[in-house]
Amino acid sequence: MRCLSSAALVAALLAVGATACGGAASGSQDGLTTLTVLSAASLDRVFPEMATEFSKAHPGVTVRFSFAGTDALVAQIEQGSPGDIFAGASAKYGDQLFEERFVDRPRAFATNRLVVIVPPANPAGIASPEDLSKPGIKLVVGAETVPAGIYTRKVLANLDALYGPSYSQAVLANIVSDEDNVEGVLTKVRLGEADAGFVYLTDAEAVGGAVRAVQLPSEAQAVATYPIAVIRSSAHRAAARRFESFVLGPIGRRLLADAGFGPPAAA
């Protein structure tokens, strides 16, 4: 009897789980469509505005977001999370999902640049990226596993051409924490715990005077390209394609530019 009862229970739990999943996946009721956009964390300020404008132009379609690190979004899509659109912070991940046939062909919709941020009081007196190699600086960056961290290391390598071959080595030795997302970098610099950090320009602009930005030489920049793509398993592909076109269209461009994003490179 024991075996039987536990088996029945597991079956019941699975049934409940399946119902719950079914409920979450169905997005349309009474002629209303709800689109779910799995978006990179760095889009969390501009995309809600985008949704408001989109719903004005397309009554009956509401857009909701699930923000996370791009790598986490990719894992969610690969594990079959329900969603209609993927909007990531790295072209590499868009291509990966396309090759794995989880999404339609991705299109670049924005670019972002890195910037060095320091606390308003600038305790370590950092005036240029060259100062980051001074010994004893407490530097916080994204981990090597997240796009921001990958771009940071690329920029540092590029800066070797400007500041000498041992520059990036010295800067990497000053890292006191590899954060799992840009928000972690921002928090630690904002609180004055770290002397400097690398974040996206849009993140630095969004917090206004809470941090001070130190620009990077443009020749050393590694430009992050943001891909958008319709998820193949979406139940609302037509509406999802309309949202994609909206982001790529004039209103989308303007909102992105206002938030500090650059236009996608001409293909």
Next chain:
Amino acid sequence: MRGPAGRIDRWVAFFFGLAVAALLAFILLPVVAIFARVPPGTLVAQLHSRVALDALEVSLRASLSALAVILLFGTPAAYALATRPRRHSATLTTILELPLVLPPPVAGLGLLMAFGREGLLGGPLRAVGVTITFTQIAVVMALVFVSLPFFVRQAIASFQSVDPQLIAASRILGAGQARTFFRVALPLARPGLSAGAALALARSLGEFGATLMFAGSLPGSTQTLPVAVFTELARDLDAALAIAALLVAISAGLFVGFKLLLREPHPSWLDSSSSTSAIV
């Protein structure tokens, strides 16, 4: 023979059994799933990675240091609180238990606001040339903060359950405070203390949010096993699962081992505990 009451009893017994089975399945399924996803060969291979080994060393060192601090301060504090009248100690005990109800990121933020460079004690600490954030000391502090209540609660209850007449007898027979504590109260409270220590150690090994907030994450320095699982998830699911499996094995192993080893001496347990410690 059996009347309606007997039938009801059988149904009640059935539902009690069902509740146990349901909870066992609910807890065991995710744990088993971690091991089921990755083939054992891959698991072992992943464990030789630099990230896993570094995180293992950081986690073990920090958790054992935290446990030492907790035992050193927590045991006398619990004894002091347990032997005072309850109405005096209740508030103090509740304060020590506070981390139980704080979300770990809140605990981490609190530690930053208190001990960070710009925190309440930041100025004085800087004056003596001490920075805590991003160091292994910060990891240990986060672990102590979060796991202390697991030990202290259990320790207070254990000391309270020691027969006061035995303490009184020890004092009457001429033993001082210290001798009474070490020779009477401590041995009698030992089973409860060890259970508390095991819980605190397991909680330390699993700590994530407060550590990340207060100590950051640097491989080989402050990146613990749970933080490594989270970071590796971004790169490689198999690697993350391997570290997760390692974490489950170590935490469960230490938890069970500690409970057995520090238990009240008992012949039948002694044998199994020595074999467990050999495995751990």
